[in-house]
Amino acid sequence: MSPRPPLRQLTRLYTLSHQLPKLHHGRLPPPVRSISTTPAPRVKARAPLHRNTFIQIRFAEADIPDLSFWTKHTIPPFVPDGEVSPTQCLEACKRYVHLAIENKPNWQQRNLSPTATSPTTHDGSIPLFTLHYAAITLLLFAQTPGHRFLALHILTTAATAGYAPSTLTLARLGHKTNNLQNPQFAHAKESLATLLANPSRSPEYRPDTLTLAALVQLAAPAPTRATADRATQLLEDASKAYSAAGGTTAAAAAAAVVVYWHWRARAVLALSRLLIERKQTARARAILRAAAAELDDPEICFRYAELLPRPDAERRVLIQRAAVSGVEEAAREMARETRASLEEEEQTKGLSAWERRARGVIADEWAGIAGDKAVL
Structure with a gap:
């Protein structure tokens, strides 16, 4: 069996954010004026970036x-x-x-x-x-x-x-x-671009190549319908490539290159978002349902839960699961639902002061997970 592809090491990509200047209320901090009478040394100009x-x-x-x-x-x-x-x-x-x-x-x-x-x-x-x-x-x-x-x-x-x-x-x-x-x-x-244009080159990375190409398309400064169409096709091709690689016989699989789809969750989220924008909600729900059952990804669980009717018991379970895993939108939704149920029960059957306080604390805890500074 071939070794696990090295791409697995970087499913959480390193960013260079710690090298950037810190912002001060959304702006670069004002320059500090020197109190010395000695002329400041000339700062060497930064070389322009090139290929x-x-x-x-x-x-x-x-x-x-x-x-x-x-x-x-x-x-x-x-x-x-x-x-x-x-x-x-x-x-x-x-x-x-x-x-x-x-x-x-x-x-x-x-x-x-x-x-x-x-x-x-x-x-x-x-x-x-x-x-x-x-x-x-x-x-x-x-x-x-x-x-x-x-x-x-x-x-x-x-x-x-x-x-x-x-x-x-x-x-x-x-x-x-x-x-x-x-x-x-x-x-x-x-x-x-070369990798994308040659399907037979590094086939074990084909699903990730197609996924990344789609994400790049979607990040275009001025996305168009043609851009979205191209991204959708790339994401669907990624799914087909992965399914085809996993559909071989046991004997063929033993000899074949093992295919991993490291960015599958990102592909599912991107494709479902595109389908929702095109009012293909049922298809998006089906894709998210299958991925939620198979992948341990809290954001997928939350996006699937959003497409379920509010009375559905599974909806709250999935939102809570996503919230405790750090999905801020899910935690914010839990805070909103907790406060809404508190108000509803207060109007219908009344709650003791202790119950109101306890439920309010729980709502604030969810809001805190969501990063709501007003309650931290």
Whole structure:
């Protein structure tokens, strides 16, 4: 059986939000005026971003974390047991950094293996399989700018080489940070387009490729009906690709590449939203019902519950389940329903002061989970 695809490590994508300036009431904080009479030093202008931003060498061998870093972080759920070891990540990074800094012609083609499906190779080349895990670990737990630069350099190199997990990871990172259309993500965008146009290339990642392409379509600055149609088709194709991969015989499945749909929940939510917008509520409800039963995703449970009639007992159960799992809208709905039932019972049969107070506290607790600062 082939090893679990490395894309699994990044179902929760790293964001670069902690690198951005903190906002002050929605604006950048005002500059602090110096009280010194010494002229302020000139600030070096930031280099403009371009398509090769992520493949510039802005790291050194000293930026490679020591073994203790890898031992601490290459653990489940980020790295499944036995898939790649801390030592393998460290050694792969050391070799990669040396080659990248040396920068001999065609060093990537001669020294990197995009086809390896394990942390080692027979010909001594560095598996992108291992480097991908190392890069994501660096992004998730980066301690210095050098860590981030090295991680992005690895992912860009791997995406350019056609390695599907790195292509999807880098493109997803660009999409999540609203930067995919910017020059620094040009390599990721081009590699995603190539992956999308070739169904036979990396078929084990086909559902995720189609899902990501759909999400990118839906994030277009000025979405049109044609954009929504294209996204809908991509999401439906993702479902078909996944079903087709899972519909093989036992003998064929043993020999086939295992297909994982890491972003299936996002695909279900996006498709159901599109169907609701087109007044195809019954179909959206059916898709959400099936996904709620199969996937352990609280947001899907909440979206399905929203389409159920209020008297349906399952509705409140699903909303409460989503609320306790941190879905803010679900918690807000629980607070609203708790207050509504409090008012209704107060009018119909009356409640003691203690009961009113207790129910009010419960409603406030739900509102607190939803992030309602008025009751925190």
